[in-house]
Amino acid sequence: MEEITKVQRNYHGDIISFQTSGGRIISYQKAVLEAAEGILKGVEIHENEWGEYEIYSSDTANKGFDEYPTIF
Structure with a gap:
């Protein structure tokens, strides 16, 4: 199983994608x-x-992924 390791946010601060422990970048959905x-x-x-x-x-x-590093 993979875990979420990083997040990408848009200019509003909303999470739009995640990076997993396997290195995949996946959309929020x-x-x-x-x-x-x-x-x-x-x-x-x-x-x-x-x-x-x-x-x-x-x-x-x-709970809100606030402490997770950004993808880019």
Whole structure:
């Protein structure tokens, strides 16, 4: 299983993609799908009030990936 190691954010600060421990760069939506399938470890997915799925770190101290380094 792979873990998320880095993030890429847009100019608004929203995460748009992730880098995995295997070196793959995947989109936010691909990460949500892989987390649901159990391919990614160390993350949780939750449905928000609009019915969209969001991905969070399982690390209780860093739910929003704030401490993760950037890809570029």
